Amino acid sequence: MSVTAAAGFEAAGVAAGIKANGHRDLALVVNRGPRHEAAAVFTTNRCEANPVRWSRAAVADGRADAVVLNSGCANCYTGEQGYQAARATAQAVADAIGCRVDDVAVCSTGIIGHQLPLDRVLPGVAAAAAELDVGGGPRAAEAIMTTDTRVKQAEERSPAGWTVGGMAKGAGMIAPGMATMLVVITTDAVVNAEALHRHLVAAADRTVNRLDVDGCMSTNDTVVLLSSGASGVTPDPEEFRMALTAVADRLAAAIQDDAEGASHTIDIEVVGAASEPDAIEVARAIGRSNLFKCAIAGGDPNWGRVLAAVGTTRAAFDPFDIDVTINGTRICHAGAPDADPATVDLAPRATHVLVDLRTGDHTGMVRTTDLTHEYVDINSEYES
Amino acid sequence: MSVTAAAGFEAAGVAAGIKANGHRDLALVVNRGPRHEAAAVFTTNRCEANPVRWSRAAVADGRADAVVLNSGCANCYTGEQGYQAARATAQAVADAIGCRVDDVAVCSTGIIGHQLPLDRVLPGVAAAAAELDVGGGPRAAEAIMTTDTRVKQAEERSPAGWTVGGMAKGAGMIAPGMATMLVVITTDAVVNAEALHRHLVAAADRTVNRLDVDGCMSTNDTVVLLSSGASGVTPDPEEFRMALTAVADRLAAAIQDDAEGASHTIDIEVVGAASEPDAIEVARAIGRSNLFKCAIAGGDPNWGRVLAAVGTTRAAFDPFDIDVTINGTRICHAGAPDADPATVDLAPRATHVLVDLRTGDHTGMVRTTDLTHEYVDINSEYES
Numbered sequence: 001m002s003v004t005a006a007a008g009f010e011a012a013g014v015a016a017g018i019k020a021n022g023h024r025d026l027a028l029v030v031n032r033g034p035r036h037e038a039a040a041v042f043t044t045n046r047c048e049a050n051p052v053r054w055s056r057a058a059v060a061d062g063r064a065d066a067v068v069l070n071s072g073c074a075n076c077y078t079g080e081q082g083y084q085a086a087r088a089t090a091q092a093v094a095d096a097i098g099c100r101v102d103d104v105a106v107c108s109t110g111i112i113g114h115q116l117p118l119d120r121v122l123p124g125v126a127a128a129a130a131e132l133d134v135g136g137g138p139r140a141a142e143a144i145m146t147t148d149t150r151v152k153q154a155e156e157r158s159p160a161g162w163t164v165g166g167m168a169k170g171a172g173m174i175a176p177g178m179a180t181m182l183v184v185i186t187t188d189a190v191v192n193a194e195a196l197h198r199h200l201v202a203a204a205d206r207t208v209n210r211l212d213v214d215g216c217m218s219t220n221d222t223v224v225l226l227s228s229g230a231s232g233v234t235p236d237p238e239e240f241r242m243a244l245t246a247v248a249d250r251l252a253a254a255i256q257d258d259a260e261g262a263s264h265t266i267d268i269e270v271v272g273a274a275s276e277p278d279a280i281e282v283a284r285a286i287g288r289s290n291l292f293k294c295a296i297a298g299g300d301p302n303w304g305r306v307l308a309a310v311g312t313t314r315a316a317f318d319p320f321d322i323d324v325t326i327n328g329t330r331i332c333h334a335g336a337p338d339a340d341p342a343t344v345d346l347a348p349r350a351t352h353v354l355v356d357l358r359t360g361d362h363t364g365m366v367r368t369t370d371l372t373h374e375y376v377d378i379n380s381e382y383e384s
Numbered sequence: 385m386s387v388t389a390a391a392g393f394e395a396a397g398v399a400a401g402i403k404a405n406g407h408r409d410l411a412l413v414v415n416r417g418p419r420h421e422a423a424a425v426f427t428t429n430r431c432e433a434n435p436v437r438w439s440r441a442a443v444a445d446g447r448a449d450a451v452v453l454n455s456g457c458a459n460c461y462t463g464e465q466g467y468q469a470a471r472a473t474a475q476a477v478a479d480a481i482g483c484r485v486d487d488v489a490v491c492s493t494g495i496i497g498h499q500l501p502l503d504r505v506l507p508g509v510a511a512a513a514a515e516l517d518v519g520g521g522p523r524a525a526e527a528i529m530t531t532d533t534r535v536k537q538a539e540e541r542s543p544a545g546w547t548v549g550g551m552a553k554g555a556g557m558i559a560p561g562m563a564t565m566l567v568v569i570t571t572d573a574v575v576n577a578e579a580l581h582r583h584l585v586a587a588a589d590r591t592v593n594r595l596d597v598d599g600c601m602s603t604n605d606t607v608v609l610l611s612s613g614a615s616g617v618t619p620d621p622e623e624f625r626m627a628l629t630a631v632a633d634r635l636a637a638a639i640q641d642d643a644e645g646a647s648h649t650i651d652i653e654v655v656g657a658a659s660e661p662d663a664i665e666v667a668r669a670i671g672r673s674n675l676f677k678c679a680i681a682g683g684d685p686n687w688g689r690v691l692a693a694v695g696t697t698r699a700a701f702d703p704f705d706i707d708v709t710i711n712g713t714r715i716c717h718a719g720a721p722d723a724d725p726a727t728v729d730l731a732p733r734a735t736h737v738l739v740d741l742r743t744g745d746h747t748g749m750v751r752t753t754d755l756t757h758e759y760v761d762i763n764s765e766y767e768s
Binding site for chain 2: 045046047048074076077078079082111112113114218219290291294295297298299300302303304305307308310311312313317319320332334335336337371372373375376377378379380
């Protein structure tokens with residue numbers, strides 16, 4: 001159940017000394033082929049990190065032989081020196097595994113505004129290359145963790161004989177247009193780069209792009225999808241997209257569940273919308289309300305804060321014809337009080353908010369979490 | 385230094401029993417004339433509270449004789465019953481002071497989704513009317529407090545013989561398009577309603593509309609401006625606008641300084657922008673970054689989180705040509721590290737963030753605060 005679940009992939013995760021605590025901090029995922037098709041989607045933050053700038057160009061031709069990822073340093077706002085550091089990292093991988101430098105994608109996560117310590121990264125790449133293994137997925141998943149408290153992996157196996165596997169990291173700075181989220185998904189299905197890209201965009205749109213832990217869009221978000229074709233099986237496109245979406249969705253749910261300081265996960269489902277964009281806009285607005293997120297942390301099913309968030313959107317709705325249901329209890333009907341909020345059970349960690357706009361038949365879902373002391377602690381203490 | 389500082393105004397603040405704690409919770413401000421010119425601006429939240437619906441219509445004709453305000457209940461999402469409760473409150477004031485019901489503005493703040501307890505509000509109106517006094521401003525200012533920890537008042541006296549005075553409440557749910565902010569400003573200058581409206585829109589745009597404590601737009605925000613003309617002096621329009629803006633700005637600063645749980649106020653100044661809207665958009669984006677606000681709470685001048693927020697805007701800028709200065713120390717130059725962030729002194733409560741987009745010569749400022757444990761506490765414990 002890892003990034004090496006699909007045939008044709010090897011991975012490693014080593015401690016290169018980038019993190020001060022000595023934990024694993026450098027991961028390498030290598031596609032041994034026979035095919036080397038690739039696609040990727042990136043943050044839409046205009047202040048993008050150097051590894052994003054590098055990888056966007058590297059994957060543009062639809063080929064990647066490897067992805068190298070480090071935690072402990074985002075290599076963002078590090079100027080030309082930082083861009084050259086991303087390039088040097090890719091070159092070290094290319095030298096170690098024997099491929100072209102521009103067939104290596106680079107991902108970084110960690111502190112912004114610090115130069116990548118190449119004196120540790122380059123030996124780390126060599127060490128990782130020496131440990132590459134078909135069983136290396138879990139170690140790679142461990143090496144990309146920052147404030148994550150557990151590794152995040154997922155896998156789908158098709159009866160047709162192909163597999164999709166993946167790993168992710170991400171716990172904070174999680175907002176649409178992805179997150180401080182690095183995701184690598186691999187498959188041995190035979191799918192060309194153009195189709196990979198199409199499937200990846202569709203899958204990301206419904207999964208990682210609907211996570212919003214803190215409304216803060218990252219500079220480093222990257223999702224890379226690699227295909228080795230090693231199963232020799234060309235999948236049914238619909239089945240492949242579903243499997244890919246399932247893996248991405250499970251990784252997104254794992255990020256939500258491990259979100260910084262969260263005491264509740266909150267799935268915000270909007271129904272009865274005039275369009276899907278309306279549903280998503282409303283769900284996002286609720287998911288970004290600090291007041292609502294604090295209320296859930298305190299066990300208060302505060303539907304007034306839900307409607308206050310809905311009122312900031314451009315979606316079609318009538319304020320006097322909205323229903324809000326939390327964990328199965330409808331506490332607002334037609335924009336006015338319904339069942340007693342005291343009857344809502346907020347003890348479970350998983351929280352479900354259902355908003356019915358009663359305008360159309362479109363739906364949408366956004367995943368978020370509550371806002372707690374621990375979120376503040378983690379983000380107050382994380383050093384510059 | 386209060387809402388009764390200008391000649392022609394009386395006010396009162398009483399405990400009507402709307403708040404469970406027995407504190408003052410009903411305020412009345414009455415304009416004794418000779419003129420009764422009025423203007424108001426309201427929340428742009430589409431889910432607006434019943435008192436907003438009532439007052440928008442009441443003030444539309446440019447006349448108001450009184451403003452009645454209650455804390456303890458927002459009268460929002462309370463349906464037709466709630467609208468009738470706002471009207472009944474206005475009628476009680478009209479009966480008590482002898483004016484038309486639609487010359488009474490109504491403002492409410494407090495819990496959403498609860499019906500206004502008219503059995504307490506109506507006797508409260510009678511009690512307040514009986515206590516109306518030219519020295520009643522401070523008691524009125526006390527009666528509109530919710531999670532505010534102190535009263536908020538301001539005053540400007542013109543050498544020409546007229547005065548502008550005001551009061552405000554607001555501590556959370558503070559976002560552009562105002563805040564859960566109720567403001568009443570009075571003047572004895574002779575200014576007609578049309579000019580009052582023009583000056584109020586201009587003053588609000590640069591003051592209360594540039595406060596963003598938590599990104600949560602309220603359903604009840606109201607700023608009412610009343611002119612009695614009792615000074616007999618027609619002011620210089622420019623001087624009047626400056627005085628009005630100064631009062632509104634001081635009230636906005638008081639709200640910022642009393643923001644829920646804040647350990648730092650943060651003034652975000654953007655310079656070098658291609659336009660003023662660009663400057664404001666960038667300042668707002670920074671002011672809404674939970675990550676940045678947590679960093680300041682923790683004493684960490686995290687300029688990377690500043691740039692990550694800038695990158696989410698549509699403003700004109702080059703990510704490799706931005707400077708960030710915090711409390712006088714430039715720690716980011718041309719999008720890369722500059723002075724050591726450890727040299728930034730974040731001990732003072734007042735924090736100044738200066739972002740130079742180096743694109744044009746427009747500027748803009750937004751006021752916010754940091755994000756602390758106490759903010760989470762206040763908003764977790766505030767009951768539905």
